[in-house]
Amino acid sequence: MNKNLKKVLFASAILFCISLEVQSQNNTIQKANNHLLEFSNLAKTWDEGIPLGNGHIGALIWQKDNHLRMSLDNVYLWDLRPMENLNSPEFKFSWVYQKWKSKQYKEVQEKFDVPYDRAPAPSKIPGAALEFNVKPFGDVKNVSLSLDNAQSNVKWDSGIEFSSFVHASKNEGWFKFKGVDKDFEPMLIPPVYDKGSDSDASPVTGQDLRRLGYSNGELIKRKNQVTYIQEGWDDFKYKVQVVWTYVNKTMIGKWTISTNLKNENDLFQNDDAMSKIKNEISYDKALEQHSKWWENFWNKSSIQLPDEILENQWYMEQYKFGSAARSGTPPISLQAVWTADNGKLPPWKGDFHHDLNTQLSYWSAYSGNHLDLEIGFLEWLVANKKTFKEYTKTYFESDGLAVPGVTTLTGEPMGGWIQYAFGPTVSGWLGQHFYLHWRYSMDRDFLEEKAYPWIRDVAILFQDISIKDESGLRKLPISSSPEIRNNSRDAWFSETTNFDLANIRWTYEKAAELAQELGKDKEAKKWKEQLEEWPYFAIDEQSGIMLAPDSAYNQSHRHLSHLMAFHPYGLIDYSKGNEDKQIVDNTLNQLLDVGTDYYTGYSFSWLGNLQARAFDGEGAAKTLRIFAENFTLPNSFHVNGEQFNRGYSKFKYRPFTLEGNFAFAAGIQGMLIQSHTGTIRIFPAVPESWKNISFQKLRTEGAFLISASKKEGKVDKIIISSEKGGVLKLLKPFNSKTFKINSDYEVKNGIIIIDTKPGQEITIKN
Numbered sequence: 129m130n131k132n133l134k135k136v137l138f139a140s141a142i143l144f145c146i147s148l149e150v151q152s153q154n155n156t157i158q159k160a161n162n163h164l165l166e167f168s169n170l171a172k173t174w175d176e177g178i179p180l181g182n183g184h185i186g187a188l189i190w191q192k193d194n195h196l197r198m199s200l201d202n203v204y205l206w207d208l209r210p211m212e213n214l215n216s217p218e219f220k221f222s223w224v225y226q227k228w229k230s231k232q233y234k235e236v237q238e239k240f241d242v243p244y245d246r247a248p249a250p251s252k253i254p255g256a257a258l259e260f261n262v263k264p265f266g267d268v269k270n271v272s273l274s275l276d277n278a279q280s281n282v283k284w285d286s287g288i289e290f291s292s293f294v295h296a297s298k299n300e301g302w303f304k305f306k307g308v309d310k311d312f313e314p315m316l317i318p319p320v321y322d323k324g325s326d327s328d329a330s331p332v333t334g335q336d337l338r339r340l341g342y343s344n345g346e347l348i349k350r351k352n353q354v355t356y357i358q359e360g361w362d363d364f365k366y367k368v369q370v371v372w373t374y375v376n377k378t379m380i381g382k383w384t385i386s387t388n389l390k391n392e393n394d395l396f397q398n399d400d401a402m403s404k405i406k407n408e409i410s411y412d413k414a415l416e417q418h419s420k421w422w423e424n425f426w427n428k429s430s431i432q433l434p435d436e437i438l439e440n441q442w443y444m445e446q447y448k449f450g451s452a453a454r455s456g457t458p459p460i461s462l463q464a465v466w467t468a469d470n471g472k473l474p475p476w477k478g479d480f481h482h483d484l485n486t487q488l489s490y491w492s493a494y495s496g497n498h499l500d501l502e503i504g505f506l507e508w509l510v511a512n513k514k515t516f517k518e519y520t521k522t523y524f525e526s527d528g529l530a531v532p533g534v535t536t537l538t539g540e541p542m543g544g545w546i547q548y549a550f551g552p553t554v555s556g557w558l559g560q561h562f563y564l565h566w567r568y569s570m571d572r573d574f575l576e577e578k579a580y581p582w583i584r585d586v587a588i589l590f591q592d593i594s595i596k597d598e599s600g601l602r603k604l605p606i607s608s609s610p611e612i613r614n615n616s617r618d619a620w621f622s623e624t625t626n627f628d629l630a631n632i633r634w635t636y637e638k639a640a641e642l643a644q645e646l647g648k649d650k651e652a653k654k655w656k657e658q659l660e661e662w663p664y665f666a667i668d669e670q671s672g673i674m675l676a677p678d679s680a681y682n683q684s685h686r687h688l689s690h691l692m693a694f695h696p697y698g699l700i701d702y703s704k705g706n707e708d709k710q711i712v713d714n715t716l717n718q719l720l721d722v723g724t725d726y727y728t729g730y731s732f733s734w735l736g737n738l739q740a741r742a743f744d745g746e747g748a749a750k751t752l753r754i755f756a757e758n759f760t761l762p763n764s765f766h767v768n769g770e771q772f773n774r775g776y777s778k779f780k781y782r783p784f785t786l787e788g789n790f791a792f793a794a795g796i797q798g799m800l801i802q803s804h805t806g807t808i809r810i811f812p813a814v815p816e817s818w819k820n821i822s823f824q825k826l827r828t829e830g831a832f833l834i835s836a837s838k839k840e841g842k843v844d845k846i847i848i849s850s851e852k853g854g855v856l857k858l859l860k861p862f863n864s865k866t867f868k869i870n871s872d873y874e875v876k877n878g879i880i881i882i883d884t885k886p887g888q889e890i891t892i893k894n
Contacts, residue, residue: 136675153664165273165444167762170282174199174469175784176761178273179303180294183454183504185385185467187294189280194783195265195315196282196290199302200255201467202366202385203458204392206537208250209361213239214541217738221593223379224546225605233602233617236546237341244544248339249361250536252478254467255385256356256368257317260305262288264875275447275658276426277419292306294451295414295834296421299386304411305379312379316354316370318345320471335473352404364388373405380411426448429497431800431823435749438796441518441756444764445793449492453501458537459508460489462785466765475783483533483548483610484687487557488730488787491696491737491794492616494568495801497827506565509558510578512539528589529582531555545615547608552593556631557582560696563638570852580642587639587655590632594832602661604628609675610687623677626665630692633662654704665693665700671701672715681718684726686779688734691715693883695734695741702742703805712742728768730788736795740813745799749815759788766792803837807857807879810836810843830854832884836861846892850884857881858892 167448171193177188265284282290282667288307289637322340345358353418371379431438452464457478468474493502520530532541534549563580605619609627636659643652665675693699732755738749769779822837831851
């Protein structure tokens with residue numbers, strides 16, 4: 129790491145001050161101090177830059193040579209040319225099965241796996257950059273990001289100051305330099321599409337932009353304004369606009385990126401979208417509006433931990449989620465609003481991976497109380513359901529619902545290792561997000577119009593593509609477990625894997641539950657009967673949950689998807705008795721015995737969630753700390769490989785993706801509160817040494833908001849807000865037999881039961 133870049137997020141160097149308290153009257157959060165990510169110098173690479181974003185556009189602030197550089201991005205910047213190999217008669221699950229069965233699998237690899245690596249597109253593409261010559265300013269004195277209002281600041285020894293933010297609710301970014309002359313101007317730097325190497329680089333490290341075949345676009349300069357228009361594949365275009373003005377040795381500017389895609393066409397056509405800036409008040413007014421959005425965001429939830437590293441990392445993950453997720457925008461892709469700015473396409477083409485990445489990216493939204501942002505993921509899935517249905521009909525020859533495991537911006541399949549790029553149960557895992565949104569919001573309209581129809585259609589798919597074995601039970605013709613055995617023929621199992629089986633069994637169980645909730649008794653009966661046609665999970669008496677029948681987990685691997693029956697699904701759970709408890713304990717012991725040699729960063733995040741679900745606070749804290757200290761860059765970005773050679777993983781590379789970050793936050797929240805069994809547990813998995821700890825407004829299933837504190841090792845106070853009413857079940861967190869509560873209640877088997885009313889607030893004190 130560059131010695132001039134002081135890493136302050138981790139260890140003891142972070143300046144991230146949190147002072148939050150619960151007020152008994154209205155349970156709002158008062159923030160006494162700013163949250164800061166602070167450095168002694170600007171980063172020298174794009175992926176260590178200061179991240180700003182609003183789910184639609186984003187920026188990274190870093191230094192390239194002698195210039196402060198702002199890498200500009202927009203989630204709709206995509207080359208959407210189709211994968212031609214997916215329009216052939218062979219594009220059938222049945223064809224793949226026959227080639228696998230006849231041991232002619234190389235034909236499948238050549239037809240469907242190889243083109244993803246060879247073709248540069250479809251792919252996310254970069255936008256542009258703004259550069260400012262800061263060499264005359266002298267040495268950098270301080271670089272900071274205030275999490276409270278998502279504003280970045282840079283100060284130089286010369287006294288010149290820079291500020292910037294991406295507006296939380298508008299398609300515009302702002303910047304300001306104080307102490308500069310009128311000859312100081314921004315430079316708009318477009319991506320270089322017509323120069324560079326034409327080598328066939330790996331999609332992991334990114335292929336050269338030249339391979340897209342674009343001509344460089346048009347750069348239009350006017351006084352205090354510059355516009356760049358880039359043409360892409362087919363009729364795609366995007367526009368970058370920058371305007372600025374000077375007032376009293378201060379330059380104020382703003383920028384935007386828009387495209388001519390359907391979602392953004394009005395922005396692209398409107399040349400007045402970037403109105404001229406009159407004075408410094410323009411920046412301040414925009415910042416005020418922007419800051420109110422972030423104030424509301426931080427009032428959604430908060431935590432206070434005695435472990436500074438874990439607390440700091442959690443706040444950084446919340447910040448990035450607020451910067452990357454919105455209603456009305458596409459889901460969080462591999463890099464979200466921070467596409468690579470290195471002359472290449474982003475790692476793995478910046479696509480939407482649904483064999484783990486998008487799912488983990490939203491885990492923290494539920495108990496973190498950010499359903500208003502998480503809904504964007506589900507909106508996108510529903511909006512592209514027609515595309516998914518067409519894919520299902522073509523590839524699986526079914527009227528059900530499948531989603532490609534790797535998709536473009538518009539939901540089209542992209543290919544890749546087809547066990548996962550065309551995995552048969554992807555839509556089941558995605559269905560859990562519909563279910564969780566229902567359970568955490570209790571929105572019956574959403575249940576009836578979105579959640580149940582999705583899960584119902586997925587259940588139809590599983591019935592259509594399954595066959596019966598010799599014992600009369602159902603199975604998939606061939607099955608896989610991400611990304612076990614990579615893309616070899618042996619990556620297909622002849623028996624249904626525990627990964628696929630978990631998606632299938634969960635789907636039928638929840639289809640029956642939701643149908644029953646909606647009064648569809650016949651449908652509920654049908655789903656229950658179909659569930660009975662599938663086998664139970666493959667379990668080894670010593671090592672616990674297996675990959676598949678006759679295939680134990682005995683080699684370290686980055687994907688922990690064979691454990692989905694335990695987490696996130698809870699089909700196997702401590703709450704179900706000693707047999708399940710023994711399975712979980714054996715499984716986790718085997719996981720730890722096999723080791724982490726071939727883990728990536730997100731593997732540690734997921735393991736932390738598993739340990740929290742098993743009430744292992746010590747283990748969860750240790751694992752999540754390993755993630756925070758070894759698999760993230762100074763700006764908190766998760767980079768897959770271990771960065772400091774401490775022996776946690778043999779992967780040392782650094783492609784940046786986001787799912788590990790957000791899964792980390794979910795792990796912390798799972799240590800503080802759990803409700804997946806229908807009973808709320810307060811502080812279910814915290815280390816014994818955490819004597820003083822608290823959280824505010826974490827959300828549970830049933831649409832309850834919970835705030836709680838522990839003092840000197842004892843739960844002191846719990847505040848519960850019931851959004852929709854209904855029965856609340858809370859595992860009694862007090863050792864004493866008596867406690868104070870401002871509501872009627874009863875206690876059965878150690879569980880406090882309260883029949884709540886909508887809007888009711890309940891306070892429980894020890």
